[in-house]
Amino acid sequence: MTSEQLRVILSSEDYARYPFLPEALNHLRELGLTLEDLSSTSLGAIILSRAKDRLARVIESSTYPLPDEDYRAEIAAFYASLLILAGISDQRLTEKFAIAYSKNVHLFLKQEVEKGNFSKLFYIAHHLLGWRVRQVGEGVMVHFSDYVQAQPEYVGPWKLVNRLVDRGYVFISWQELARLLETGVRKYVVSLVRDVNVPTSLPENVYKAVEEISAAWSSRQHDLRAIARTVYSEKKEGMLPPCMRELLRKQSSGENLSHSARFALASFLISIGLSVDEVLDLFRSSPDFREDIARYQVEHIAGLRGSRVKYSPYKCDNMRSLGLCRWECEKVSHPLQYFYRAARGRVPSSRELW
Amino acid sequence: MFKSYYRRTSIPPPPMVESREFGFQFFDSQSMLRHLAFSSGEELNRFLRERVPRHAYYSTALYEHPSAPDMSEKGWRGAEVVFDIDIDHVYTPCKDLHDSWKCLDCGAEGRGAPLKCPACGSEKLERSNWVCNLCINAAREEILKLLDFLELDFGISRKEMRVYFSGHRGFHLHVESEDVLPLEQDVRRELSDYVRGLGLDPETLLKRTRSGKYSLRYGVDAPGWPGRIAKYVALILAEDPSSRGGTPPELPLGAWKELISRAVDELGVKIDEKVTIDTRRLIRLPWTLHGKTGLRVVEFSVGELEAFTAEDLLGKAIVFSQEETRVRMPKRPKRVLFYELEEDGEVIRVPFYLAVYLHANGGAEILDWRPG
Numbered sequence: 001m002t003s004e005q006l007r008v009i010l011s012s013e014d015y016a017r018y019p020f021l022p023e024a025l026n027h028l029r030e031l032g033l034t035l036e037d038l039s040s041t042s043l044g045a046i047i048l049s050r051a052k053d054r055l056a057r058v059i060e061s062s063t064y065p066l067p068d069e070d071y072r073a074e075i076a077a078f079y080a081s082l083l084i085l086a087g088i089s090d091q092r093l094t095e096k097f098a099i100a101y102s103k104n105v106h107l108f109l110k111q112e113v114e115k116g117n118f119s120k121l122f123y124i125a126h127h128l129l130g131w132r133v134r135q136v137g138e139g140v141m142v143h144f145s146d147y148v149q150a151q152p153e154y155v156g157p158w159k160l161v162n163r164l165v166d167r168g169y170v171f172i173s174w175q176e177l178a179r180l181l182e183t184g185v186r187k188y189v190v191s192l193v194r195d196v197n198v199p200t201s202l203p204e205n206v207y208k209a210v211e212e213i214s215a216a217w218s219s220r221q222h223d224l225r226a227i228a229r230t231v232y233s234e235k236k237e238g239m240l241p242p243c244m245r246e247l248l249r250k251q252s253s254g255e256n257l258s259h260s261a262r263f264a265l266a267s268f269l270i271s272i273g274l275s276v277d278e279v280l281d282l283f284r285s286s287p288d289f290r291e292d293i294a295r296y297q298v299e300h301i302a303g304l305r306g307s308r309v310k311y312s313p314y315k316c317d318n319m320r321s322l323g324l325c326r327w328e329c330e331k332v333s334h335p336l337q338y339f340y341r342a343a344r345g346r347v348p349s350s351r352e353l354w
Numbered sequence: 355m356f357k358s359y360y361r362r363t364s365i366p367p368p369p370m371v372e373s374r375e376f377g378f379q380f381f382d383s384q385s386m387l388r389h390l391a392f393s394s395g396e397e398l399n400r401f402l403r404e405r406v407p408r409h410a411y412y413s414t415a416l417y418e419h420p421s422a423p424d425m426s427e428k429g430w431r432g433a434e435v436v437f438d439i440d441i442d443h444v445y446t447p448c449k450d451l452h453d454s455w456k457c458l459d460c461g462a463e464g465r466g467a468p469l470k471c472p473a474c475g476s477e478k479l480e481r482s483n484w485v486c487n488l489c490i491n492a493a494r495e496e497i498l499k500l501l502d503f504l505e506l507d508f509g510i511s512r513k514e515m516r517v518y519f520s521g522h523r524g525f526h527l528h529v530e531s532e533d534v535l536p537l538e539q540d541v542r543r544e545l546s547d548y549v550r551g552l553g554l555d556p557e558t559l560l561k562r563t564r565s566g567k568y569s570l571r572y573g574v575d576a577p578g579w580p581g582r583i584a585k586y587v588a589l590i591l592a593e594d595p596s597s598r599g600g601t602p603p604e605l606p607l608g609a610w611k612e613l614i615s616r617a618v619d620e621l622g623v624k625i626d627e628k629v630t631i632d633t634r635r636l637i638r639l640p641w642t643l644h645g646k647t648g649l650r651v652v653e654f655s656v657g658e659l660e661a662f663t664a665e666d667l668l669g670k671a672i673v674f675s676q677e678e679t680r681v682r683m684p685k686r687p688k689r690v691l692f693y694e695l696e697e698d699g700e701v702i703r704v705p706f707y708l709a710v711y712l713h714a715n716g717g718a719e720i721l722d723w724r725p726g
Contacts, residue, residue, distance in 0.1 A: 144508055145533040148541040160548045162558040166577030168509025309426070317540070 008123040016071035017108045018120075019078040020189060021128060028075050038080060039203030047073060048209055051080035055097065055213045059220050064100040080209075082189075086196035087210035093217050098189040106182035113174045121177050129184045133177070134169070140177050141169035150183035153333060154317055241338035242327045242350055243319055244268050251282060260314075260322045263301070267313040268335055270302045326353050355710065356643055359650075359673050360402045365641045367395035369530065373416040373431065377636045378407035379645065386411075388636075391421040408645035411636040414528070416535070425634070432535030434528050435542060436637055437549070438629035439496045441489045441523040442467070452484040452687035482716060485523045485647075487664035487692040494659060494667065497525045500623045501656060503549045504529065507578055512656055519671050521644025521651045526637060539633050546630040551579065551622035556614040559583060560607070567604040586617040648674055648710035665692045674707035675724045681709045683718035 015024040038044040054077060057063055067074045085094050112120050118135070125131040125142070132143035144160070147170045151158055164171040172180070202210065240248065247265040251257055257265070262283065269279050276298050283294055296305070303310030315334040319325035329350035332338045338348055368374060376390040376398070392398040402410065413420070414436050418429030441449075450466045457463070457471035458478040470477050497517060504510045504527075514531040537545075547553050559580055560568040572580035574588055590613065591603055605613070629635055638644070640651045649671040658667075668691055684700045690711065696702050701721065704712070712718035 143533075145537070148537070148544055151541075151544065154540065154544050154547070155553060156555065157558060159553045159555075160544055161551060161554045161579055164572075164576060164578045164580060165507045165548075166509075167506065317543070321543075 008119050012071045014120070016067040016069070016074040018105065018124070019075040020185065020192065021124070024075050025079070027072070028079060031072065031076075033076060035083075035199070035206065036203055039205040045205070047076040047080050048205060050077040051084060052209050052213060054081055055084060056216060058097050058100045059093070059213070059216050062096065062100050064097075064104050066104065082193050082196055083198070083206070084210050084213055085193045086198045087202065087206075088214045088217070089198075090214075090217065094190055094193045098186045098193075101189055102182045102186035105185045106178055109178035109181055110175065113178055118174055121174065121181060124181055125177065125184070129181075129188060131184070132169075136171065139171055139173045141166075141171055142177065142180065144168055144170050147172070147180065150180040150187075152179055152183060238347065239339055239342040241329060241332070241335045242352070243325045244335055244339075247324070248282075251286070254286075256286065256288070261324055263311075264314050264319060264322070264324055266298055267301050267311050268339075270298070270310070271313055271336055272339055276302055276304070327351065328353060355648070355674060356408070357403075357406045359643060360399075360406055363641070364399055365395070365402060365639070367392070367398050368412055368640070370416055371395060371398065373418075373420055375413040375415070375417060375420040375428070375636070376639070377411040377413075378405065379409040380405065381408045381645075389421050389423050402642070407642070410639040410642040412639045414635045414637055415633060430634065433537075433633050433635075434530050435534045435537065435545065436529070436629055436635060437500055437527040437546075437623075438520070438626040438637075439493050439500070439524040439527075439624065440520070440626045441485065441493055442483070443626050444492050444496060444624045446489050446492045448486055448488040448689060451689040452486055454482045454685075454687070456480045482687070483523065484687045484690045484715065486689045487668060488689075489523065490664040490667055493524045494664070496624050497527060498659060499621070500527055500549055500625070501659075503623065507548075508545075510534075516640075517654050517656070517659060518638075518640050519649070519652050519654065519667065521638060521642075521649050521671070522647050525654075526651075528637075539631055542633065543627070543631045546625060546627040549623040549625060550627065551618035554579060554614070554618055556611050559614065560610055563604050565604060567606055568610055569604050582621050583614060583617045586621060587613060590616075643673065646711075646715045648707060648714055668692065672707045674710050676705045676707065677724045678703050679706045679709045679724055680721040681712055681718045682721060683712055683716060686712070686716065686718070 010018075010021070010023055015021075015027060018024060033044070033047075038048055050073060054064060057065060081097065085097055109121055109124075112118070122133060122135070125133045125146075129146075131146040133146075134141045144165060148160070153159075156162070160170065244265065247257065247261055250261075251265060266279050266283070269282070270276075276295070279298050280291070280294055283289055283298075299305045301311045313335055314322070314324075316325060316329070316332065319335070327350050329338055329348050332341075332348050332350075338350075341348055372391070372393050374391070375388065376392065377386050377388045378390070379386050390401075392401065413433075415433035416431040418431055420428060422428045453467040454465050455463065455468065455471075456479065457474060457476055458480055459476035460471060460474040462471055462473040464472070467481065467483065468479075471479060501515070501517075504515060505512070510529055510531055514529060516528045516530070518526045518528070520526050559571055561571045563569050570580075570584055570587065572584055574581060574584045576584060587603070629637070638651050640653060643650050649668070650673050652671045654662075654667065654670070658670075662670075680701050680703055682701050686695055686702075688695060688697075691708060693704065693708060695704070706724040709718070709720050713720050
């Protein structure tokens with residue numbers, strides 16, 4: 001299957017499922033909807049309300065609802081969502097949206113594979129994302145530079161070391177391509193938001209939508225920080241990932257932690273909302289504790305000094321490389337991820353490896 | 355002498371020199387001068403001739419504003435992928451002949467290059483490290499293994515790779531292909547894990563057989579690690595008289611895990627992963643002199659790496675005179691470069707370029723100076 005031979009015919013169902021495709025956007029342009037229309041017409045109100053609903057669901061439950069039959073409204077709601085996200089301009093919210101959205105796309109693509117409609121996957125990979133892909137026998141070869149930038153994780157069967165890699169190409173199945181495209185589409189959606197030209201003055205109802213969603217998002221983040229405080233004060237250790245629980249235990253019992261262990265623990269605690277003083281109190285029991293040096297370091301981590309960059313804690317891969325992680329936590333690639341999920345009542349399952 | 359080298363040589367600048375950050379260390383101080391940028395090769399060479407640095411480095415990364423003093427203001431625009439083969443990370447038996455250490459905590463001393471003090475466990479060791487042709491051979495084996503992975507597995511052509519002698523204890527391989535420039539840290543770690551064989555799961559290579567044991571899923575013609583492991587297993591088992599030739603071997607899982615682990619240990623490349631993972635590394639500037647040795651960071655083609663002896667490889671890095679000179683060095687390594695130093699007496703006779711090495715890396719006193 002080469003790019004010249006490929007001709008993909010998109011149905012209205014496809015537009016609803018893959019509104020990020022240029023063909024879908026063109027369809028929307030043909031309808032002649034303007035930003036003003038979005039704010040002042042009744043159709044615009046429906047679209048705006050749908051977009052707000054989508055965004056609210058993403059904030060609340062990290063899910064994006066499946067599209068319904070009205071594909072034009074679906075495409076319009078998608079782009080309206082991107083516009084609102086661009087207006088709010090919060091990187092974390094945009095990522096959250098892209099993650100939830102691309103999970104649906106993955107689902108649809110898996111269904112295509114089951115029906116044998118490989119051409120759609122090929123189309124998205126090659127024509128939209130610019131990946132180098134070739135069909136080979138029952139599967140696909142994808143160029144390693146495209147593979148690694150869409151790799152879901154760096155352990156286990158996805159790791160390059162466990163795959164067939166030949167002259168720059170990695171062998172994968174069509175199902176695996178569907179999973180890689182989830183990451184590809186996620187990054188693509190983030191870039192779409194980044195490239196939106198938000199006019200300096202938005203029409204009233206659109207502006208109100210931006211404010212509404214922005215408020216919902218900050219109050220959500222506020223809730224999580226409040227939970228973080230209770231964890232510390234009531235020592236609800238169940239919400240902490242096993243690696244942090246262990247570091248906390250060692251530190252509290254007076255054991256000497258290595259520098260990277262201390263950094264890992266301190267940056268995690270700062271990230272979940274503990275103050276510099278609270279973190280210092282914890283480290284006070286170290287045999288080599290020195291108030292001035294420790295305060296300097298923790299303030300640095302919290303972004304109060306020097307480059308004023310708040311340091312983010314190590315992710316699981318790094319924790320493993322540093323010898324600070326001997327667990328496997330299901331679907332978790334960052335300690336903060338574990339914590340936020342646990343705080344919402346969905347404690348990830350984990351097992352100790354040795 | 356460094357001065358005369360830079361005066362008579364014109365260093366070819368790295369590609370896209372105007373986007374690189376440069377760093378230098380000088381003879382009169384320990385600190386590093388950073389955030390320097392040059393708009394051309396001539397400007398760079400003028401600096402080298404005027405300031406004569408002890409060590410010269412350049413960034414693997416390309417920046418919008420390389421001379422910005424704040425990392426966040428430089429504007430990262432991608433970076434080469436670099437692999438560093440350093441003898442520090444490869445076991446070589448000759449280290450006992452030329453390396454020595456002294457513990458700063460308990461005062462114990464000894465030969466070789468241990469990670470911790472064997473007496474008290476401290477990591478604060480004062481080290482004296484040297485390189486010899488045996489070390490270089492070991493490093494060369496590793497770099498050839500690496501080239502194999504990059505060419506056969508990743509399809510990176512020789513035109514897109516450059517290999518340099520590091521100036522002291524190993525080699526650097528730079529990949530300049532457009533495909534790798536934008537790669538982030540995670541991806542670089544993945545590439546580094548790949549050539550090291552880190553994270554290889556033996557069970558992905560095996561399949562269950564009818565007798566309840568396991569055999570390899572892939573044959574010797576398979577690409578990537580599966581093929582390499584299959585070849586290794588075939589060689590190992592061919593040496594074993596009890597194995598039946600021809601049919602794919604069936605072994606219990608435990609035996610496979612052991613075999614595969616040995617294969618990874620032998621076939622994996624011993625790189626210093628920190629260098630590869632770093633997206634903003636300052637690495638030694640090719641064709642400049644290494645301050646501890648007086649040898650230059652010289653480029654080798656793959657053909658040269660394959661065919662040259664260690665002596666030839668080191669020889670290409672020598673810039674100073676061969677004339678014999680006398681050097682006073684009471685405590686000295688037994689073996690350095692391709693020489694075995696005499697055991698007796700404080701004063702020995704060596705070629706001048708070796709004298710420079712002994713002086714720069716070991717504080718030896720050069721008694722007869724020769725023109726550089």
